[in-house]
Amino acid sequence: MAKLDHPEITPEMNATIDDIIARHINAPGAVIPVLRMCQDVVGYLPVELIDYISKGLNIPKSDVYGVTTFYSLFSLTPKGRHKIRVCLGTACYVKGIKEVMHRIGNQYKIDDGETTEDRRFSLEAVRCVGACGLAPVLVVNQDTYGDITPEKVIGVLENYE
Amino acid sequence: MNQVRLELMLCGGTGCRASGSDPFKDALAAEITRRGLDDEVRVIETGCNGFCAVGPVMLVLPEDVFYQKLRPEHVAELVEEHIIKGRVVEKLLHKDPVSKKRIPLMHDIPFFSNQMFWAMRNKGYIDPEKIDEYIARDGYFGAARALTEMTPEEIIEEVKISGLRGRGGAGFPAGVKWDFASRAKSDTKYALCNADEGDPGAFMDRSILEADPHAVLEGMIICARAIGASQGYIYCRTEYPLALERLDLAINQAREYGLLGKDILGSGFDFDLEIYQGAGAFVCGEETALMRSIEGKRGMPRPRPPFPAHKGLFNQPTVLNNVETLANIGQIILHGGEHYASVGTETSKGTKVFAISGDVNNIGLVEVPMGISLRKMIYEIGGGIPKKRKFKAVQLGGPSGGCVPEHLLDTTVDFEEIAKVGAIMGSGGVIVMDDQTCMVDMARFFMDFIQEESCGKCTPCREGTRRILQIIDRICEGKGVPEDIKILEELSSVIKSSSLCGLGQTAPNPVLSTLQYFRDEYDAHVYEKRCPAKRCAALLEFKVDTEKCTKCGLCYKACPVDAVTWKKKEVAVIDVEKCIQCLSCFSACKFDAID
Numbered sequence: 001m002a003k004l005d006h007p008e009i010t011p012e013m014n015a016t017i018d019d020i021i022a023r024h025i026n027a028p029g030a031v032i033p034v035l036r037m038c039q040d041v042v043g044y045l046p047v048e049l050i051d052y053i054s055k056g057l058n059i060p061k062s063d064v065y066g067v068t069t070f071y072s073l074f075s076l077t078p079k080g081r082h083k084i085r086v087c088l089g090t091a092c093y094v095k096g097i098k099e100v101m102h103r104i105g106n107q108y109k110i111d112d113g114e115t116t117e118d119r120r121f122s123l124e125a126v127r128c129v130g131a132c133g134l135a136p137v138l139v140v141n142q143d144t145y146g147d148i149t150p151e152k153v154i155g156v157l158e159n160y161e
Numbered sequence: 162m163n164q165v166r167l168e169l170m171l172c173g174g175t176g177c178r179a180s181g182s183d184p185f186k187d188a189l190a191a192e193i194t195r196r197g198l199d200d201e202v203r204v205i206e207t208g209c210n211g212f213c214a215v216g217p218v219m220l221v222l223p224e225d226v227f228y229q230k231l232r233p234e235h236v237a238e239l240v241e242e243h244i245i246k247g248r249v250v251e252k253l254l255h256k257d258p259v260s261k262k263r264i265p266l267m268h269d270i271p272f273f274s275n276q277m278f279w280a281m282r283n284k285g286y287i288d289p290e291k292i293d294e295y296i297a298r299d300g301y302f303g304a305a306r307a308l309t310e311m312t313p314e315e316i317i318e319e320v321k322i323s324g325l326r327g328r329g330g331a332g333f334p335a336g337v338k339w340d341f342a343s344r345a346k347s348d349t350k351y352a353l354c355n356a357d358e359g360d361p362g363a364f365m366d367r368s369i370l371e372a373d374p375h376a377v378l379e380g381m382i383i384c385a386r387a388i389g390a391s392q393g394y395i396y397c398r399t400e401y402p403l404a405l406e407r408l409d410l411a412i413n414q415a416r417e418y419g420l421l422g423k424d425i426l427g428s429g430f431d432f433d434l435e436i437y438q439g440a441g442a443f444v445c446g447e448e449t450a451l452m453r454s455i456e457g458k459r460g461m462p463r464p465r466p467p468f469p470a471h472k473g474l475f476n477q478p479t480v481l482n483n484v485e486t487l488a489n490i491g492q493i494i495l496h497g498g499e500h501y502a503s504v505g506t507e508t509s510k511g512t513k514v515f516a517i518s519g520d521v522n523n524i525g526l527v528e529v530p531m532g533i534s535l536r537k538m539i540y541e542i543g544g545g546i547p548k549k550r551k552f553k554a555v556q557l558g559g560p561s562g563g564c565v566p567e568h569l570l571d572t573t574v575d576f577e578e579i580a581k582v583g584a585i586m587g588s589g590g591v592i593v594m595d596d597q598t599c600m601v602d603m604a605r606f607f608m609d610f611i612q613e614e615s616c617g618k619c620t621p622c623r624e625g626t627r628r629i630l631q632i633i634d635r636i637c638e639g640k641g642v643p644e645d646i647k648i649l650e651e652l653s654s655v656i657k658s659s660s661l662c663g664l665g666q667t668a669p670n671p672v673l674s675t676l677q678y679f680r681d682e683y684d685a686h687v688y689e690k691r692c693p694a695k696r697c698a699a700l701l702e703f704k705v706d707t708e709k710c711t712k713c714g715l716c717y718k719a720c721p722v723d724a725v726t727w728k729k730k731e732v733a734v735i736d737v738e739k740c741i742q743c744l745s746c747f748s749a750c751k752f753d754a755i756d
Contacts, residue, residue, distance in 0.1 A: 067459055090607075091362045099745055133176045
C-alpha cells in the first residue's frame with residue numbers, strides 16, 4: 001500500500017499504523033478501535049489518515065468519516081501538548097465549573113474545543129468524569145484536580161509548559 | 162497468605178487517587194518497612210469506598226476504624242500511635258457534620274450505618290486486582306451453582322422471583338428480559354454489559370467496576386448460561402481508564418481459573434468476554450445504539466420492535482444488562498430470589514446505589530434499601546446542606562430526570578413513586594441544589610447537554626431540543642416574552658410523544674419539572690428581568706449593596722481582572738467597564754451583597 005503523505009506522520013508512525021490496520025482487517029466492528037489506536041499514535045486524525053484507514057480496512061471512506069465525526073473522542077484537528085478537560089457534569093456545574101471555564105478561556109484566549117496558537121493547551125468541556133465527590137473537577141492530561149476554583153485554576157495550569 | 166495483625170484497606174478509587182492516595186500509600190508502606198512491621202501489617206489498595214468527598218480514606222481491619230483526608234505527613238503519627246500503640250488518631254477521624262463529633266468506627270458513621278451493601282458488598286474489603294479475595298467472599302459460588310446445579314429455566318425463575326429490575330434507568334424486570342432471549346431460537350446469542358455510564362452526576366458503575374470487577378463478570382456468566390450465549394461484550398466508556406484496566410485484569414484472571422473460556426468449571430458450557438471501549442457518545446447508553454457502536458457504526462438508535470432479545474447485536478438475540486444489575490446476580494443465585502425480594506417495596510425490590518453530589522455535606526456513593534425516603538437520604542446519609550444554606554431542589558435521574566422540591570422530599574425511593582413526582586429513578590444520580598442555584602439555568606444546562614448529545618436521527622429530538630434551548634437561552638438573557646413558557650410546554654409534549662428513543666422521549670423532563678415546581682423563577686426572569694438566585698449574568702447589575710456590604714474585601718480578592726476597588730473599612734465598588742461578568746465576586750461574597 002502507498003505510504004501516508006502527511007508532514008506530521010513519520011515513517012515510524014506509518015509502520016505502527018500499518019500494523020494496527022493489519023491486525024484488524026476483516027474483524028467486525030474494527031473501525032472504532034482502529035481510529036482510537038491511530039489517534040493515539042498521531043495525536044489526532046488528519047483527513048489523509050482517515051483516507052488511509054478506509055483503504056486499509058476496505059471500508060467506504062464515508063463510513064469511516066461518519067464514525068469519526070459522530071464520537072467526541074475523535075478529533076480532526078491537532079490538539080495541544082496538554083489537554084485540559086473541564087468536567088461539565090451536573091455536580092460540577094452546580095458547584096461553579098462555569099466560572100472556572102470562563103477564567104481559563106479568558107487567560108489563554110481559547111474556547112471549548114480550541115487549541116492555543118502555540119499548541120500548548122487544548123480546552124475541552126467533557127461530560128462527567130465520574131469524580132463528582134471532588135466537584136468541580138479539572139483534568140489535565142492524566143492528572144485530576146478536585147475542588148478547583150477560578151482563583152486556583154491558573155496556578156495549576158501554569159505548571160504545564 | 163500469612164496471617165497479619167492489621168489490614169490497612171486504603172481506597173484507590175478514582176476520587177481518592179485524585180486526592181492523593183498514591184503518595185500516602187508509598188509513605189505508609191515505607192514507614193511500615195522502616196519500623197519492621199511488614200510481618201504484622203499489610204496495606205491493601207481497594208476499589209472505591211464511596212465516601213469520595215473526604216478522601217483519601219482508609220479502613221483499619223479488623224477494628225473497623227475509619228480514617229479520612231490522609232496526607233503523607235500523617236504517616237509517622239498514624240504508625241506510631243495506632244499501629245504500634247493501638248491508640249486511635251483522633252484528628253484523622255470522621256467528624257459528623259450534624260453532631261460535630263468525631264466517630265472512630267466506620268459502622269457508626271451515619272453515612273455508612275444507614276446503608277445496606279448488596280451490590281457493593283465487597284467495596285473496600287477486597288483487593289479488586291486479586292480474584293482469590295473475591296472468591297474468599299463467596300465470589301463465583303453463584304456462578305458455580307448456576308452452571309452445575311441449575312437449568313437455564315431455573316436460573317431465570319430465580320431472577321424473576323427476586324424482582325430485580327434493570328438498574329440502568331428504565332427498570333425493566335431482568336428475569337423477563339432473560340426469558341425473552343432464552344426463548345429466541347438462534348445458534349449465536351450475545352450477553353452484553355452496559356458500562357457506558359453517561360449520566361452526569363452518576364458514578365456507581367465506575368465504582369463497582371473499580372472495586373469489584375469480578376461481581377460483574379460473575380453476573381455475565383450466569384446471564385450467558387441462562388440465555389445460551391457463548392460470547393459477551395462489556396461496553397465501557399473510555400473516560401474510565403482505571404475501570405478498564407481492572408476489568409481487563411479480572412477477565413484474564415477468570416480465564417486462568419477456568420471461569421471463562423471453554424468448558425467452564427467442567428460443566429461443558431463455553432463463554433468468553435471482550436471489553437469494547439466507547440468513544441464518547443451519550444446516546445450509546447441506549448441499547449440499540451450501543452449495539453450499533455459495537456458493530457463499528459455511528460451509535461444511532463433504531464426503532465423497536467424488533468427488540469434486542471430477538472434481533473440485537475449483529476442481528477442475533479442479545480441481552481444487555483447494566484453493571485449494577487449484573488453485580489446483584491451472583492448473590493441472588495447463591496442466596497435465592499426470595500432473600501433479595503425480602504427488602505424493598507411492592508414493585509421495587511432489593512437495594513439501589515445512588516451517587517449523592519452537589520450542595521450536600523457527605524458527597525459519595527450510597528447503597529440504600531428501596532423504600533427509603535429522599536429526606537433521609539439527603540439529611541441523614543448526606544449530612545444536610547453545607548454552609549448553612551437552604552435546600553432548594555434535588556435533581557434525580559440525570560438529564561432525563563426531574564427536580565424534586567422541598568415539599569416532596571418524603572417521596573420514597575421506588576420506581577413508580579419517583580415517576581409520580583415528575584422525576585425518574587434513572588441510573589441513580591442525586592444532585593442536591595441549594596438556594597443559590599437558578600432553576601432556569603439548570604434547565605438550560607440539561608437542555609444544552611441533551612441538544613449536544615442528540616444523535617440527530619429523528620427530527621423531534623434534533624430540532625425540538627434546539628428550539629427549547631434557544632428559548633431558555635433567551636429567557637436567561639432577559640429577552641424572554643410571556644408566550645415563551647407556553648411554547649416550552651407545547652414543544653415538550655411533542656418531543657416527548659414523538660421521539661424515536663428514550664433520550665428524546667425523556668429530554669423535556671428537566672424543563673417540565675422546573676416549570677411545574679419553580680414557575681415563579683421563570684416568571685421572575687420573563688416579567689421582572691430578574692434572576693432570584695443571581696446566576697444569570699445578563700440579569701445582574703454588578704453593583705454592591707452598601708447596606709449589606711461588610712467591607713470584608715473578599716470580592717476584591719476574588720476578582721481576576723481588578724475590576725473591584727476596595728480599601729479596608731470601605732465598601733467595595735465594581736467597575737462595570739472592566740468587569741468580565743465571571744461571577745467570581747458573587748461566589749466569594751458571603752453576605753449576598755452584590756446585585
